Amino acid sequence: MLLRHTTADLAPREALTVNPAKTCQPIGAMYAALGIHNCLPHSHGSQGCCAYHRSTLTRHYKEPVMASTSSFTEGSSVFGGQANLLQAITNIFAVYNPDIIAVHTTCLSETIGDDIPQILSKARDDGKIPPGKRVIHANTPSYVGSHVTGFANMVRGMVDYFAEPAQARSRTVNVIPGWVEPADMREIKRMAAELGVETIVFPDTSDVLDTAQTGKHQFYPSGGVTAEQLARTPASLATLALGPTASGAAARQLDTRFKVPFELLELPIGLRATDRFVNTLRRQIRAQVPASINHQRGRLMDMITDMHQYFHGVRVALWGDPDQLVSLAEFLTDLDMRPAYLVTGTPGKQFEKRIEAALAGRVPEARFRQGPGADMFLMHQWIKNEPVDLLIGNTYGKYIARDENIPLVRHGFPILDRVGHSYFPTLGYQGAMRLLEMILDALLDHKDRQSPEESFELVM
Numbered sequence: 442m443l444l445r446h447t448t449a450d451l452a453p454r455e456a457l458t459v460n461p462a463k464t465c466q467p468i469g470a471m472y473a474a475l476g477i478h479n480c481l482p483h484s485h486g487s488q489g490c491c492a493y494h495r496s497t498l499t500r501h502y503k504e505p506v507m508a509s510t511s512s513f514t515e516g517s518s519v520f521g522g523q524a525n526l527l528q529a530i531t532n533i534f535a536v537y538n539p540d541i542i543a544v545h546t547t548c549l550s551e552t553i554g555d556d557i558p559q560i561l562s563k564a565r566d567d568g569k570i571p572p573g574k575r576v577i578h579a580n581t582p583s584y585v586g587s588h589v590t591g592f593a594n595m596v597r598g599m600v601d602y603f604a605e606p607a608q609a610r611s612r613t614v615n616v617i618p619g620w621v622e623p624a625d626m627r628e629i630k631r632m633a634a635e636l637g638v639e640t641i642v643f644p645d646t647s648d649v650l651d652t653a654q655t656g657k658h659q660f661y662p663s664g665g666v667t668a669e670q671l672a673r674t675p676a677s678l679a680t681l682a683l684g685p686t687a688s689g690a691a692a693r694q695l696d697t698r699f700k701v702p703f704e705l706l707e708l709p710i711g712l713r714a715t716d717r718f719v720n721t722l723r724r725q726i727r728a729q730v731p732a733s734i735n736h737q738r739g740r741l742m743d744m745i746t747d748m749h750q751y752f753h754g755v756r757v758a759l760w761g762d763p764d765q766l767v768s769l770a771e772f773l774t775d776l777d778m779r780p781a782y783l784v785t786g787t788p789g790k791q792f793e794k795r796i797e798a799a800l801a802g803r804v805p806e807a808r809f810r811q812g813p814g815a816d817m818f819l820m821h822q823w824i825k826n827e828p829v830d831l832l833i834g835n836t837y838g839k840y841i842a843r844d845e846n847i848p849l850v851r852h853g854f855p856i857l858d859r860v861g862h863s864y865f866p867t868l869g870y871q872g873a874m875r876l877l878e879m880i881l882d883a884l885l886d887h888k889d890r891q892s893p894e895e896s897f898e899l900v901m
């Protein structure tokens with residue numbers, strides 16, 4: 442009973458978060474920066490922050506995540522980190538030779554008030570940035586927002602630093618995939634290619650954090666969006682921002698600065714969200730949906746029909762990132778399941794409105810909460826008051842799963858205690874099929890374990 446102190450008594454709480462449903466901004470900035478080709482993320486702060494961010498990403502993706510740090514000491518904490526960052530830029534280009542350094546800040550450097558654009562301009566003036574190399578940055582103070590905010594800030598930084606005015610429109614479409622697994626980014630590109638749409642996907646961590654093992658170490662793997670592709674984003678026909686919280690800021694920036702029209706879509710998790718993604722992408726070049734994609738959709742429909750008898754009325758508790766929760770809520774409701782509780786520690790606009798739209802009034806008992814008090818403790822209390830049949834969320838839910846004997850489907854970030862999730866998409870029609878299988882297996886495995894001998898069935 443690891444969470445035995447959790448009580449069912451709900452007391453008002455405004456200034457206390459217990460077991461947050463989020464993590465810190467720089468982790469998101471680091472993940473986004475890894476989606477740029479030949480880029481080394483750089484943490485402007487103390488070594489401890491960088492070690493934590495790297496280890497969390499390494500534990501989730503099961504790949505050695507590389508990043509450098511300004512390595513603040515007491516001196517830099519008092520007098521500022523300019524000298525450390527300038528020295529770091531010199532060392533990084535000399536030793537690790539990336540094309541791009543992506544600097545993000547931490548609580549400490551933000552509190553001191555380090556002016557990163559000024560430091561980078563000094564680095565340029567002092568000749569510390571070799572010709573053809575780039576240093577970009579995003580401010581990621583972790584006492585506001587969450588890992589998703591940090592991701593969004595770094596993706597917007599890609600527009601700020603790389604996008605160049607276009608002479609003419611091309612036929613490409615920008616796709617900002619949001620914080621999803623490398624396999625999801627690969628799936629987005631595969632579907633777009635099948636539709637005949639040429640895309641610039643940014644960031645793109647496929648072939649960076651899910652690289653093939655070749656027996657040869659590559660410090661900078663082959664994947665990632667290139668600086669040249671990012672420079673061309675203003676020429677694209679449009680931008681599709683998947684997940685408004687993670688991708689909206691960059692899409693708006695491209696529109697504001699270069700008049701690239703954008704569409705904000707919910708993440709294509711589940712049937713209807715994927716339909717909207719396919720249709721929006723198809724409209725950009727007025728293409729027909731090919732038979733191959735229609736068949737993928739048909740197979741998903743067939744699976745839903747076969748499995749529906751097990752899903753009907755199942756109450757689910759979910760936690761994680763807002764963009765994922767909204768799409769999952771819609772998908773589960775479409776399956777006639779009941780997303781009863783949803784919490785996210787990530788702040789942002791319109792979460793409640795989006796959840797209400799996803800549930801479409803079909804789950805009137807649903808409770809959802811966002812922000813500082815929306816934590817795993819609250820989720821556990823709700824469950825103690827009225828139990829659910831299934832949990833969907835990251836690894837941190839395993840304590841509630843164990844204490845309350847509820848099956849858990851791991852989805853989202855971080856997943857620290859399982860391997861393989863980053864290799865299989867949950868986006869698109871094929872991803873939805875995998876999600877269905879994961880959910881049904883969890884429910885039926887649980888039923889098998891709980892069944893008394895007289896009702897333990899071979900065929901269920």
Ligand code: SF4
Pocket residue numbers: 465466467486489490493546547548549583584
């Ligand atoms: S919350 Fe702030 S101090 Fe803590 S690891 Fe994140 S950036 Fe560093």
